[in-house]
Amino acid sequence: MRDVFTLSLIASTIRLATPLILAALGGLFSERSGVINIALEGKMLAGAFTAAAVTYAADTRLHMGNASPWVGLLAAIAASTFIAAIYAIACIKFKADQVVSGAAINILMIGIPGFLSGAFFLSSGSTPQLPKDHLLPQSPVVIAIVILLIVGLIWYVVYHTPFGLRLRSVGEKPEAADAAGVSVNRVRYAGVLLAGVLAGIGGAYLSIGQSSLFTRNMTAGRGFIALAALIFGKWRPVQTMLACLLFGFTEAISIQMQGAVKLPSGEDIPVQFIQMVPYVLTIVVLAGFIGSSRPPKALGIPYQKEK
Amino acid sequence: MTNLLRQLLFPLIAVVAAFIVGGILILLVGDNPIVAYRLLIGSALSWPDGIGYTLFHATPLIFTGLAVLVGFRCGLFNIGAEGQLYIAAFATAWVGITFANLSPWLLVPMCCAAAILGGAVWGAIPGVLKARFGSHEVINTIMLNFIAVALVSYFTQYHYKVPGDPIMETSFIGYGAHIARLGKFIPGLPQRIPLNLAFLLALLACLLVYLFLWRTKWGYEIRSTGSNPSAAEYGGISIGKQIVLAMAVSGALAGMVGINDVMGYRYRYYDGFSDNYGFTGIAVALLGRNHPVGVILAALLFAVLQHGGIYVDGFSEHVTKDIVQVLQGIIILFVAAEAFFKWFLGRNALTKSARAN
Numbered sequence: 089m090r091d092v093f094t095l096s097l098i099a100s101t102i103r104l105a106t107p108l109i110l111a112a113l114g115g116l117f118s119e120r121s122g123v124i125n126i127a128l129e130g131k132m133l134a135g136a137f138t139a140a141a142v143t144y145a146a147d148t149r150l151h152m153g154n155a156s157p158w159v160g161l162l163a164a165i166a167a168s169t170f171i172a173a174i175y176a177i178a179c180i181k182f183k184a185d186q187v188v189s190g191a192a193i194n195i196l197m198i199g200i201p202g203f204l205s206g207a208f209f210l211s212s213g214s215t216p217q218l219p220k221d222h223l224l225p226q227s228p229v230v231i232a233i234v235i236l237l238i239v240g241l242i243w244y245v246v247y248h249t250p251f252g253l254r255l256r257s258v259g260e261k262p263e264a265a266d267a268a269g270v271s272v273n274r275v276r277y278a279g280v281l282l283a284g285v286l287a288g289i290g291g292a293y294l295s296i297g298q299s300s301l302f303t304r305n306m307t308a309g310r311g312f313i314a315l316a317a318l319i320f321g322k323w324r325p326v327q328t329m330l331a332c333l334l335f336g337f338t339e340a341i342s343i344q345m346q347g348a349v350k351l352p353s354g355e356d357i358p359v360q361f362i363q364m365v366p367y368v369l370t371i372v373v374l375a376g377f378i379g380s381s382r383p384p385k386a387l388g389i390p391y392q393k394e395k
Numbered sequence: 396m397t398n399l400l401r402q403l404l405f406p407l408i409a410v411v412a413a414f415i416v417g418g419i420l421i422l423l424v425g426d427n428p429i430v431a432y433r434l435l436i437g438s439a440l441s442w443p444d445g446i447g448y449t450l451f452h453a454t455p456l457i458f459t460g461l462a463v464l465v466g467f468r469c470g471l472f473n474i475g476a477e478g479q480l481y482i483a484a485f486a487t488a489w490v491g492i493t494f495a496n497l498s499p500w501l502l503v504p505m506c507c508a509a510a511i512l513g514g515a516v517w518g519a520i521p522g523v524l525k526a527r528f529g530s531h532e533v534i535n536t537i538m539l540n541f542i543a544v545a546l547v548s549y550f551t552q553y554h555y556k557v558p559g560d561p562i563m564e565t566s567f568i569g570y571g572a573h574i575a576r577l578g579k580f581i582p583g584l585p586q587r588i589p590l591n592l593a594f595l596l597a598l599l600a601c602l603l604v605y606l607f608l609w610r611t612k613w614g615y616e617i618r619s620t621g622s623n624p625s626a627a628e629y630g631g632i633s634i635g636k637q638i639v640l641a642m643a644v645s646g647a648l649a650g651m652v653g654i655n656d657v658m659g660y661r662y663r664y665y666d667g668f669s670d671n672y673g674f675t676g677i678a679v680a681l682l683g684r685n686h687p688v689g690v691i692l693a694a695l696l697f698a699v700l701q702h703g704g705i706y707v708d709g710f711s712e713h714v715t716k717d718i719v720q721v722l723q724g725i726i727i728l729f730v731a732a733e734a735f736f737k738w739f740l741g742r743n744a745l746t747k748s749a750r751a752n
């Protein structure tokens with residue numbers, strides 16, 4: 089009995105951590121290139137809504153059957169990347185304040201899904217239910233393998249390819265990168281758009297993997313938890329994945345316990361305190377109490393080429 | 396005067412542009428934008444309901460707009476108004492419940508102080524973290540928002556809920572903590588409309604923030620820190636102190652939302668009461684060009700939209716109240732990318748002059 093409980097907790101941790109890992113790794117590309125990404129939440133919402141809406145359309149109108157979630161996934165990537173492109177143009181071309189634009193994207197994306205689902209599905213912010221067999225794979229083993237592959241790939245790209253080197257140098261010392269012939273803005277566009285791709289997949293997994301419809305504001309702050317995990321993981325791929333697993337674990341516990349966690353001594357820990365853990369840890373790490381977490385040096389500063 | 400007009404011009408362009416983009420979206424989903432916009436804006440102009448509710452909705456937005464403004468003027472981005480107002484509102488209710496039997500002469504000031512202090516303390520935390528450890532206030536205020544929501548939800552659920560009440564709310568505060576609704580003084584304004592004295596407090600706060608920032612030494616030092624930190628430091632201003640002070644003042648202003656909601660409207664703390672006031676405050680401050688007068692105007696605009704959203708939901712075929720969030724997001728995006736308009740207008744001017752040649 090005890091073993092079953094532990095296994096189900098692990099499985100649920102993996103399931104819950106998956107969207108976080110994808111979004112956080114997306115944020116990693118953006119932030120490592122020097123562009124702050126508080127808009128992960130908005131991009132995940134864009135992905136989640138588009139995935140559910142398009143999967144539904146592909147399933148009911150085009151009768152695509154098992155292929156429909158994959159069509160939904162591609163559409164989610166496209167939608168989230170489109171949002172990322174708006175953000176990138178505002179921040180990189182027009183040098184808009186990155187935090188303000190990010191906040192704008194987040195507010196916009198609370199509204200857009202509700203607006204569209206009101207119009208298309210005559211609902212108050214959710215999409216119709218999808219059939220259970222027309223969703224993305226949910227087996228924890230499959231997901232774990234895919235996630236490990238993605239993390240490995242990203243680790244390789246960031247640390248062992250010319251693109252990764254450019255990405256890191258643009259985020260740390262854009263002047264030096266520029267002097268060495270790297271187009272700072274082009275690398276930043278790539279970073280922000282990749283964030284869109286990954287956050288879109290993360291969002292899609294929420295609506296057509298973990299559940300079978302989109303509901304109003306369904307990310308419920310996961311974009312911010314992903315951001316927290318990125319900081320807690322010190323802007324490094326493997327550590328960020330581990331941070332996401334830790335935060336997924338706290339979520340799994342608070343769901344599994346339905347209210348309060350019993351300590352061995354018999355006392356209760358209210359679920360609210362477990363929900364706080366990721367946020368408190370992030371503040372503590374950012375302040376340098378447990379090791380130090382140093383952001384890329386040029387983070388948040390638009391690059392102005394010297395004339 | 397021309398300067399004032401120029402200040403007003405750009406926000407106006409941003410709002411008009413946002414309404415045009417929103418109108419296109421409304422057309423795309425198959426409704427008539429003029430009808431939708433008439434519902435959205437027209438409903439706010441009726442007396443007494445439209446105007447009363449619009450001013451009531453504007454009250455928290457003036458407070459949070461001012462809060463974000465004070466942060467911006469010090470070079471800080473306070474995304475944490477949402478968390479600060481939750482802590483403050485709960486603190487207000489806590490004092491109102493704990494000392495329920497005191498006379499209004501004592502209890503009203505005590506509850507107001509609780510709102511202001513609660514917000515100030517929660518706001519000062521990211522200030523201290525930034526001043527002491529250099530950690531970014533944007534991240535910390537985001538994190539503190541979630542912590543605040545969880546914390547007050549815990550206290551509400553475990554300690555201050557009326558047993559058996561299925562809703563997450565505290566018991567009522569004492570009568571001594573109630574502040575009057577404006578309907579009491581204004582003929583024709585029924586007292587069921589929750590517009591209350593906190594609205595006047597919000598206007599007063601605008602004046603005080605103006606005097607504080609532009610007429611006191613502290614305000615001068617905060618603005619110097621915001622406009623040029625290294626020059627300020629060279630001039631003998633302690634940057635760390637200004638950061639903590641600005642964040643505490645910012646939090647205190649956000650906290651005053653608690654006065655409006657707990658003492659003037661619900662007479663209890665209601666979990667999740669804030670309709671994104673803290674985040675809308677960002678839009679209010681930006682659109683109001685970080686000036687108290689601008690904040691009042693921008694808060695009124697967003698209050699009109701918020702009130703009208705309900706009518707859009709009820710009376711239009713496809714458009715929902717989500718259009719309000721959409722417009723808000725587009726407005727902020729346009730305000731943020733001011734350079735976009737300069738580029739756009741500049742390009743048109745260029746092509747025109749090219750044609751003239």
